[in-house]
Amino acid sequence: MQLKDKVAVITGSAAGIGRRAAVRFASEGARVVVSDLDDAAGADTVAEIRSNGHEAAYCHSDVMKIADLEALMDFATATYGGVDIFWHNAGTTSAAINSDRSGYHPGITEADWDQQMNVHLKAGFFGARLAVDQMMKRGGGAILFTSSAAALKPPVGTAPTYPIAKHGLILLTKMMAVDLAKHNIRVNAICPASIKTAMIEGLLADDSTKGIVDDLVKQMPMGRILEMDEVAACATFLVSQQASAITGTVLPIDGGRTSL
Numbered sequence: 001m002q003l004k005d006k007v008a009v010i011t012g013s014a015a016g017i018g019r020r021a022a023v024r025f026a027s028e029g030a031r032v033v034v035s036d037l038d039d040a041a042g043a044d045t046v047a048e049i050r051s052n053g054h055e056a057a058y059c060h061s062d063v064m065k066i067a068d069l070e071a072l073m074d075f076a077t078a079t080y081g082g083v084d085i086f087w088h089n090a091g092t093t094s095a096a097i098n099s100d101r102s103g104y105h106p107g108i109t110e111a112d113w114d115q116q117m118n119v120h121l122k123a124g125f126f127g128a129r130l131a132v133d134q135m136m137k138r139g140g141g142a143i144l145f146t147s148s149a150a151a152l153k154p155p156v157g158t159a160p161t162y163p164i165a166k167h168g169l170i171l172l173t174k175m176m177a178v179d180l181a182k183h184n185i186r187v188n189a190i191c192p193a194s195i196k197t198a199m200i201e202g203l204l205a206d207d208s209t210k211g212i213v214d215d216l217v218k219q220m221p222m223g224r225i226l227e228m229d230e231v232a233a234c235a236t237f238l239v240s241q242q243a244s245a246i247t248g249t250v251l252p253i254d255g256g257r258t259s260l
């Protein structure tokens, strides 16, 4: 049990990587606060965890709202007594991701820019700061950010908003890691690439979009799309005591993509 009795708050854990990791954290002994915008899927995630005989509770939280993040920490504290692990995983791609390839991206609106900076970067900073308040009371903790391989090796010709916001999380990881080391709080980031979530499953299921996945596979030295469990395993390691000497680390989970 790598996370026995730890209280773990994971944003964006009703679906995809966050959900898979919530199930895994709970199976490793954590009491998991599942949080998301999608209440039905969040409740379903909690039901899955409980049906495995493990502990979880759901809290609605829009990470773009600081008041919601405050309420999330209050919920974790009221329900499980504090916060040991905070993982800011919620995220969305830019609405303008493929809007324009001319090089100056007129498709990016102010709303798109703000949404990307807020959901990734603002939420990461304020969520982590609020979690730190709780971790200090418990003598330490672990923070994890989901960045992206796109932040390490920006995709050519796509909107820069998502990679910029995700790159900001890398700098935040390093700055917080240095500042918080003296408080026994570790801060790390993961940079996934091409993970088999519902979006990729959807592309694969349709003959007209399968080619998009084939193109992604060509960019992966391992020659395959990666599994959500492979991300969840790395995240579990980074927030566990097994990684007690690791802080400020940015871990690509990318099948070699960013080494190309």
Ligand SMILES: NC(=O)c1ccc[n+]([C@@H]2O[C@H](COP(=O)([O-])OP(=O)(O)OC[C@H]3O[C@@H](n4cnc5c(N)ncnc54)[C@H](O)[C@@H]3O)[C@@H](O)[C@H]2O)c1
Pocket: 011, 012, 013, 014, 015, 016, 017, 018, 035, 036, 037, 038, 061, 062, 063, 064, 089, 090, 091, 092, 093, 119, 146, 147, 148, 149, 191, 192, 193, 194, 195, 196, 197, 198
């Ligand atoms: N799937 C990939 O290949 C991949 C690659 C690199 C990075 N990532 C990152 O991994 C993270 C998880 O992505 P995923 O692929 O599992 O996506 P997903 O869409 O399956 O899950 C994301 C979850 O975040 C939630 N969410 C979105 N906006 C939110 C908000 N404002 N407040 C709270 N919750 C919100 C969604 O409701 C959803 O449940 C994201 O940060 C994403 O950018 C994914």
